[in-house]
Amino acid sequence: MTEIPKIEIIGINGIPEISQGDDLTEAILSAAENMGFTLYDGDIVVVTQKIVSKSEGRLVSLLDVSPSDIAIQYAVDMGKDPRLMELVLQESKSIVRMDMKRGILITETKHGFICANAGIDSSNVPGSDIVCLLPIDSNTSARGMRRSINIACGVDIAVVITDTFGRAWREGHTNFAIGVSGIEPMLDYRGTIDANGRLLKATTIAIADEIAAASELATAKSDNIPVVVIRGYDYPHNNDSTVDVMLRDIARDLFR
Amino acid sequence: MTEIPKIEIIGINGIPEISQGDDLTEAILSAAENMGFTLYDGDIVVVTQKIVSKSEGRLVSLLDVSPSDIAIQYAVDMGKDPRLMELVLQESKSIVRMDMKRGILITETKHGFICANAGIDSSNVPGSDIVCLLPIDSNTSARGMRRSINIACGVDIAVVITDTFGRAWREGHTNFAIGVSGIEPMLDYRGTIDANGRLLKATTIAIADEIAAASELATAKSDNIPVVVIRGYDYPHNNDSTVDVMLRDIARDLFR
Numbered sequence: 001m002t003e004i005p006k007i008e009i010i011g012i013n014g015i016p017e018i019s020q021g022d023d024l025t026e027a028i029l030s031a032a033e034n035m036g037f038t039l040y041d042g043d044i045v046v047v048t049q050k051i052v053s054k055s056e057g058r059l060v061s062l063l064d065v066s067p068s069d070i071a072i073q074y075a076v077d078m079g080k081d082p083r084l085m086e087l088v089l090q091e092s093k094s095i096v097r098m099d100m101k102r103g104i105l106i107t108e109t110k111h112g113f114i115c116a117n118a119g120i121d122s123s124n125v126p127g128s129d130i131v132c133l134l135p136i137d138s139n140t141s142a143r144g145m146r147r148s149i150n151i152a153c154g155v156d157i158a159v160v161i162t163d164t165f166g167r168a169w170r171e172g173h174t175n176f177a178i179g180v181s182g183i184e185p186m187l188d189y190r191g192t193i194d195a196n197g198r199l200l201k202a203t204t205i206a207i208a209d210e211i212a213a214a215s216e217l218a219t220a221k222s223d224n225i226p227v228v229v230i231r232g233y234d235y236p237h238n239n240d241s242t243v244d245v246m247l248r249d250i251a252r253d254l255f256r
Numbered sequence: 257m258t259e260i261p262k263i264e265i266i267g268i269n270g271i272p273e274i275s276q277g278d279d280l281t282e283a284i285l286s287a288a289e290n291m292g293f294t295l296y297d298g299d300i301v302v303v304t305q306k307i308v309s310k311s312e313g314r315l316v317s318l319l320d321v322s323p324s325d326i327a328i329q330y331a332v333d334m335g336k337d338p339r340l341m342e343l344v345l346q347e348s349k350s351i352v353r354m355d356m357k358r359g360i361l362i363t364e365t366k367h368g369f370i371c372a373n374a375g376i377d378s379s380n381v382p383g384s385d386i387v388c389l390l391p392i393d394s395n396t397s398a399r400g401m402r403r404s405i406n407i408a409c410g411v412d413i414a415v416v417i418t419d420t421f422g423r424a425w426r427e428g429h430t431n432f433a434i435g436v437s438g439i440e441p442m443l444d445y446r447g448t449i450d451a452n453g454r455l456l457k458a459t460t461i462a463i464a465d466e467i468a469a470a471s472e473l474a475t476a477k478s479d480n481i482p483v484v485v486i487r488g489y490d491y492p493h494n495n496d497s498t499v500d501v502m503l504r505d506i507a508r509d510l511f512r
Contacts (some may be wrong), residue, residue: 097511106510167423167424169458172465174462203420213471218262230473246428247427253351255511256424
């Protein structure tokens with residue numbers, strides 16, 4: 001019998017509702033402890049964007065937003081709330097596609113993510129006029145959490161922060177990495193040799209996005225599992241990594 | 257202490273080189289048995305495209321391909337092998353993007369997948385003039401494997417067949433589902449209520465693609481792990497499903 005290679009996706013449940021200023025690391029570690037779960041070196045802690053945004057005060061009340069003329073015009077054209085439209089424009093650096101008829105607005109966020117409505121959404125937030133913006137810099141958020149976990153538990157782990165985006169060409173959303181720390185987000189097979197001794201020419205795998213996608217299987221939207229630990233995956237370490245290497249430059253992008 | 261929710265990604269190793277006509281199900285079950293691994297009801301067997309194509313005789317020798325005039329012209333323009341170009345055109349129903357300078361050709365395959373070179377590649381195939389085409393119909397292939405596993409082991413499992421594609425906007429490839437059986441590939445949250453009692457408006461999750469992505473973490477390209485079992489994920493069953501619901505109709509696609 002050979003050894004069975006196994007990767008585990010472990011949901012951390014029992015994390016309470018997170019508010020601005022809450023210590024997210026402490027909330028996660030406390031929930032893990034209540035489960036009898038201990039972090040090890042090499043674990044990947046995958047955190048959904050919403051609780052990161054909440055802890056960083058990125059909830060905005062639409063009652064406090066004064067839409068600009070252009071936001072009002074777009075909102076009327078697309079059947080959207082002008083205050084939400086204002087926030088989408090504020091959070092974006094360019095509009096990638098607009099479909100007036102179906103009310104679809106794909107923008108490039110200030111971080112460089114291509115997604116609908118600049119990643120702003122209103123599910124799983126308390127209060128009917130509240131929406132949630134993406135963290136200002138999820139790489140920095142991930143770095144902070146990694147450091148706090150290291151200090152609190154003495155373990156060397158990676159952190160991946162995720163959000164759910166749509167894709168070109170395919171229906172349905174999947175989770176993507178919007179911030180990383182401690183893990184190299186792309187695995188480069190270029191120049192390596194395959195099982196038949198042939199050069200693997202052109203393959204670079206976006207493992208951070210695959211980790212994000214894997215984690216979503218355990219963080220069902222309506223349940224309260226905003227954090228997942230992936231254990232047993234031998235990832236390439238990098239103390240200075242960010243997701244930015246996964247964001248295709250517009251000059252190389254055939255679909256913008 | 258609450259119960260720890262856990263999903264496992266288990267790599268099946270020791271599967272021998274697959275040739276045309278080989279019984280893939282038997283090869284997988286035999287390798288699993290050698291590992292001391294038994295399939296259970298509710299497992300998802302995730303199979304990489306390459307071994308499905310090999311068992312179905314989808315390896316083609318470039319020595320047997322006579323390129324058409326148009327294939328020769330494109331190949332010259334893009335610095336590609338005219339015989340490979342001929343196969344790409346034969347396997348495609350439309351060209352989505354061509355970048356002559358960088359030699360990038362994105363097509364829509366006859367199945368409806370948008371990917372580079374119609375999914376044809378030459379890594380992990382034996383022989384220097386051999387390339388591998390996608391299975392003719394991976395949904396049918398998945399259905400056949402699901403049925404054979406059910407007959408051989410008496411278990412009700414799902415099968416997902418995957419391939420590695422590039423994406424718009426983001427660097428790096430990830431795994432996608434190109435065929436399914438027994439599992440509904442999309443999970444529809446529309447109309448459900450979130451943890452705060454608010455309607456989750458617009459989210460449909462492409463779980464088959466997330467399963468494919470998760471599986472890639474255990475099927476490192478150069479190692480011989482072409483099959484993975486995902487255990488502990490409570491997926492929606494569907495005996496008649498295909499991946500076709502995940503393929504966005506061109507009329508709804510803002511990026512073609």
